[in-house]
Amino acid sequence: MAEGYANDTEWANVTPIELDDGSESGAMPLATIAYPPEYLEATSYLRAVMAANEMSERALKLTKDVISMNPAHYTVWIYRARILFALDKDLVEELNWLNGVSLKYLKNYQIWHHRQVLVSSRTHFPTMPTKEPDFLMEMFAQDSKNYHVWTYRHWLVRHFKLWDSPREIEDVETLIKADVRNNSAWNHRYMLRFGPRDDEPDAGMVNAGKSQSKPEEKGRLPVVDEDLVDEDLKYAQKQILRAPENRSPWWYARGALHAAGRSLGEWEEFVAKFVEGDEVKSSHAVEWLADVYAEAEKTKAVEMLTMLKDKYDPIRKNYWDYRIRMLGQVA
Amino acid sequence: MALVSGPGRAGGTSSDQELHILKHVTYIKNLDTRKEELEYWLTEHLRLNGVYWGLTALHLLGHPDALPREETIDFVLSCQKENGGFGAAPGHDAHMLYTVSAVQILVTIDAVDELEKRGRGGKQRVGSFIASMQNNEDGSFMGDQWGETDTRFLYGALNALSLLGLLDMVDLPKAVSYVQSCENFDGAYGVTPGAESHSGQVFTCVGALAIAGRLDLVNRDRLGAWLSERQIDKGGFNGRPEKLPDACYAWWVGSSLAMIDRLHWIDGKKLASFVLQCQDPEAGGFADRPGNMVDVYHTHFGIAGLSLLGVEGLQEVDPIYCMPKAVIARCFAR
Numbered sequence: 001m002a003e004g005y006a007n008d009t010e011w012a013n014v015t016p017i018e019l020d021d022g023s024e025s026g027a028m029p030l031a032t033i034a035y036p037p038e039y040l041e042a043t044s045y046l047r048a049v050m051a052a053n054e055m056s057e058r059a060l061k062l063t064k065d066v067i068s069m070n071p072a073h074y075t076v077w078i079y080r081a082r083i084l085f086a087l088d089k090d091l092v093e094e095l096n097w098l099n100g101v102s103l104k105y106l107k108n109y110q111i112w113h114h115r116q117v118l119v120s121s122r123t124h125f126p127t128m129p130t131k132e133p134d135f136l137m138e139m140f141a142q143d144s145k146n147y148h149v150w151t152y153r154h155w156l157v158r159h160f161k162l163w164d165s166p167r168e169i170e171d172v173e174t175l176i177k178a179d180v181r182n183n184s185a186w187n188h189r190y191m192l193r194f195g196p197r198d199d200e201p202d203a204g205m206v207n208a209g210k211s212q213s214k215p216e217e218k219g220r221l222p223v224v225d226e227d228l229v230d231e232d233l234k235y236a237q238k239q240i241l242r243a244p245e246n247r248s249p250w251w252y253a254r255g256a257l258h259a260a261g262r263s264l265g266e267w268e269e270f271v272a273k274f275v276e277g278d279e280v281k282s283s284h285a286v287e288w289l290a291d292v293y294a295e296a297e298k299t300k301a302v303e304m305l306t307m308l309k310d311k312y313d314p315i316r317k318n319y320w321d322y323r324i325r326m327l328g329q330v331a
Numbered sequence: 332m333a334l335v336s337g338p339g340r341a342g343g344t345s346s347d348q349e350l351h352i353l354k355h356v357t358y359i360k361n362l363d364t365r366k367e368e369l370e371y372w373l374t375e376h377l378r379l380n381g382v383y384w385g386l387t388a389l390h391l392l393g394h395p396d397a398l399p400r401e402e403t404i405d406f407v408l409s410c411q412k413e414n415g416g417f418g419a420a421p422g423h424d425a426h427m428l429y430t431v432s433a434v435q436i437l438v439t440i441d442a443v444d445e446l447e448k449r450g451r452g453g454k455q456r457v458g459s460f461i462a463s464m465q466n467n468e469d470g471s472f473m474g475d476q477w478g479e480t481d482t483r484f485l486y487g488a489l490n491a492l493s494l495l496g497l498l499d500m501v502d503l504p505k506a507v508s509y510v511q512s513c514e515n516f517d518g519a520y521g522v523t524p525g526a527e528s529h530s531g532q533v534f535t536c537v538g539a540l541a542i543a544g545r546l547d548l549v550n551r552d553r554l555g556a557w558l559s560e561r562q563i564d565k566g567g568f569n570g571r572p573e574k575l576p577d578a579c580y581a582w583w584v585g586s587s588l589a590m591i592d593r594l595h596w597i598d599g600k601k602l603a604s605f606v607l608q609c610q611d612p613e614a615g616g617f618a619d620r621p622g623n624m625v626d627v628y629h630t631h632f633g634i635a636g637l638s639l640l641g642v643e644g645l646q647e648v649d650p651i652y653c654m655p656k657a658v659i660a661r662c663f664a665r
Contacts, residue, residue, distance in 0.1 A: 019421065019422045043422075047422070074423075074424070074426065074475070075424045077477070078424075078476070078477040081477075113477065113479040117477070117478070145571070145574065147522070147527065147529065150526070150527060151521075151522055151523060151526045154525045154526060155523075158525070181572075181573040182573075183527065183571055183572040183573055184527050184571075187515070187526075187527040187528070188527075190516065191525045194516075201469065201512065201524070202512065202524035202525050203511075203512035203513075203525065204513055204514050204515035204516065204520070204521060204525055204526075204528075205515060208511055208512050208513075208514045208515075209508055209509070209512030209524065210508075210511075211504075211507070211508055211511065215550055218516075219516045246573070247560070247572050247573075248572060251516070251517055254516070255516040258516070315562055315564070315566075315597070315598045315601065316559050316560070316562070316596060316597065316598075318595050318597075319555070319556065319559050319593075322596070326552075
């Protein structure tokens, strides 16, 4: 469809603006860009309507055309969002269109920012668009660790205060059930249960953003729902049993205990089952025991760290050596 | 600099542990002759980044003059906009990522003066564009006026401003506190507060703290443990737990470890061996994994990672700036 715009009466009153690649300065650019004619034509009309700041149906159509050829063109998304708001378009319809584009270009992140710009309009969306979770699960079916989608979902939780929404935890559990090694899902669960809520600025853990907080205060909740923590710890144990060498639930449990101000020693009995005799089922369990023993039984702690160094994680030999040396300094 | 991938594939083997320097130089120099390919225009939105990647790799390979200096300056300046920022290519809007690449390129070829001579408004206006991207409330940085937030932009801002000697144009304590809010319980950092820890974002957060002189805020042991755990049996690093290894993480993870003095916690020999298997020993270039297509992004970060490890034949790379150490020393000696 080269010359599709030039021959279209709807566009007859627009003079396209050709690309200024700096070559008129007499300098031969290092990276002259070769375009297929369709793209070149569409973007020349795009430059013209953008220069005139035109907020029209035809401009909206043009942005869709450019996006369909190159969704990574970041400028066109900004312009499209401005037109949508200026013309008071149906944003739910826009989201439906975006769903298709997102499923087609899984790695593109401009799409997700565009979505966030739209959904953040309180006028249009005083509450979360009802189909968001379904669509996000459709995205996760393609790639359950998609970083952009998870970041967007975290933003949704905060924007619409969804920490205790049953659907959030339900989706997390569905995804962990499908893949217990999905660290992204574990992170989302941690943020739902232990992350800062709306009385605090957002952060990876409570108190993280405050320069005056001590390391041990980070991630430590001021008010603890012990039943919830117990339930979470039970959940983590169940997932550890499914795949003992999987790091995520081990660290989740550390985070949960720390949030509640409880000690790692609480799990000693459970953890010891993974380190019986010569049969070690989890290096994370060995490390956990080393941390527990570090309090009062240093020799046993060194024994654990040495096992990691020599047998279960020798690639990080120098790290384990450092841990052993640190124990000596504390003693 | 074209970002077209291929045509070669990473065909290194564990027995071939030689770094094919001249092959990589030829590969990078030839990138710009491939304008007939479809992918060339699809990657236009990355062009200025591509020049930075290619140029820096050539410097680390010991061939700093392989790209024509004057043409490089002309191209960079042709990407500058009225507001002082740079777009990915001529005709594209200004964005933080390309502005940072533009500054890094000009510093590398010792041409920052050209901003005063031929640029729009000198380095002061570049600094103004960068500073205008800071969110005064939380200290974060946007990529452009559209408002996307990412710790990459914050790091980039501090990187470029410090190279230009203009760090006082932004609210540094606020930027530092924003980085802190991105710290997770595992000691690592995400793209925004609450986002999952990711090696690339760890580099940007730790790099930003290093430039701000606040590495004291990093939980070094916990972060070092998380970072060193990214090394998997074959020797390569992954970016997040339970993901596949990728040559570029030799840089993101390795430089972060270097900044907190923990690079010796990983097996450097095994890592170098993995990265070398990602090179195409015939036509040059690096891929993400053995057997895949090579591209300039993985070529640059693969080489930078090898330089960190002290592989013979390479110039030393600065772990904070991802530029040759000699260039950084010259820049700050002024």
